[in-house]
Amino acid sequence: MKIDFTNKTAIVTGGGRGIGLCIAQQFLRAGANVAIADHDGSLQAKAEAFLDVPQKLLFCVTDVASEASVQEMADAAVRRFEHIDILVNNAATACNQPIETLTHEQWQTVLGVNLSGAFLCAKHCKPQLEQNNGAIVNIASTRALMSEANTEAYSASKGGLVALTHALAMSLSPKVRVNCISPGWIVTDAYQHGRAETKLSDEDHTQHPAGRVGKPEDIAEMVLYLCSDKVGFITGQNFVIDGGMTKKMIYSE
16 A cells, blocks of 8 residues: 655654664655654764655754754754654663662653653644644554563653553644554664664564564554554554564463
């Protein structure tokens, strides 16, 4: 199914590498203008070379946990492309360690980027999104639904992002649709600017009911679908894309 985003502008936070870079690439291929908002300025040249569409791409060095930085990024996107139609809140960080060593500052940093960042981007893109009957997609995680040990900050931030999704869907209705995607295990090697390839075993793949580990395109294609005019009756929802792992019952033998 071909989706056309010609004359649309998408903001992708955390778009300098990984899943975010794949999402940016797919929007560009579908004809959209893309503003990447990433805190790591060293990724700019690499992302621009990888995407190779300078006339349709804007890279904004952005701290999504800072309201002033988010406002500056949104203003820059409008100056360059005149409007904002789509917001993908993908930026994330983690600090996984035992709760007794996790500092309050580290906790606040994770929630600031992963949760407050999505709120601030929605807040400052809201006028444009409402004007253009836009869409927001938040990238959460299956960690919003299930956990490994020592992931309190990350899991809490992603659980909050799922809740923020349905709250925003109500507050911004009917002009803006807001949905969420919770990825499972996604291998992002192809979008990490030459990072060493992840070694995967047969067991890594076969433990997934779908028969394989996920790839960034699995997420990006759903993002584009949720932002298209083909799903005008879908809002406030969380879509788990994990190869079936959260539905799998596991017993010790």
